[in-house]
Amino acid sequence: MKWLVNIFRKEIPQGERHDKNNSEVSKKFLIVGLGNIGAEYVNTRHNIGFKILDHLAKKESLSFETAKLGAVAEYKVKGRTLILLKPNTYMNLSGKAVQYWMEKEKITKENILVITDDLNLPFGTIRIKPKGSDGGHNGLKNIQQVLNSADYPRFRFGISDAFKKGKQVDYVLGEWDEAEKAKLPERMDVAVQVITSFALAGLGNTMSEFNGK
Incomplete structure (x- = not known):
């Protein structure tokens, strides 16, 4: 696949590496999918962070284990360790889980990637940013409050804004339509390719x- 070939060409083999900005990157990464716990939320738009990590886990034959403040799975890609985290706090308390696992695994802000839904992007559109505002997202808002910083990478997945006035909550907590x-x-x-590329x-x-x- 072209994206994978490009990654291997750009990767610096052995030891530590640098991205375009020459910032040092270690070999351990925390990939956080945001969502709400409970069977009623599994297939909702707001839970795309959980759903993407579940999709990745299935592809890699991983199983999430219940751990402190979340469900966790871990795997390696070309010497990099990726820790997948689905916080089991409420969405607006996600920061507590992120901070705990960053400290436990000694992972810096530059090596976390937070996956969330975004109403301002067309369905399925991807936008990765190194930092930014919370955009009104309660999960991001809490992470920024707990970390006392907005300088951490985030991966926004578009869910579009196809809802009637006053129906935003119903829309984000609603299930995907058939299309x-x-x-x-x-x-x-x-x-999943984005996550792999982020690490490699x-x-x-x-x-x-x-x-x-």
Whole structure:
């Protein structure tokens, strides 16, 4: 696949590596999918962070284990360790889980990637940013409050804004429509590629490769 070939070309083999901005990157990464716990939320738009991590886990034959403040799975790609975290706090308390696992695994802000839904992007569109505002998202808002910083990478997955006035909550907590369900597997495949690229090629290269796709 072209994206994978590009990653291997850009990767610096052995030891530590640098992205376009020459920032040092270690070999351990925390990939956080945001969502609400409970069976009633599993297939809702707001839970795309959980759903993408579940999709990745299935592809890699991983099982999530219940751990402190979340469900966790771990695997390696070319010497990089990726820790997948689905916080089991409420969405607006996600920061507590993120901070705990960052400290436990000694992972810096530059090596976390927070996956969340975004109403301002068309369905399935991807936008990766190195930092930014919470955009009104309660999960991001709490993470920024707990970390006392907005300088951490985030991966926004578009869910579009196809709702009537006053129906935003119902929309984000609603399930995907049939057209979205049909396209979702392919879009989640791309999301998995984003995660792999983040760990292997770095943030800058991943943004160049995937933003807007």
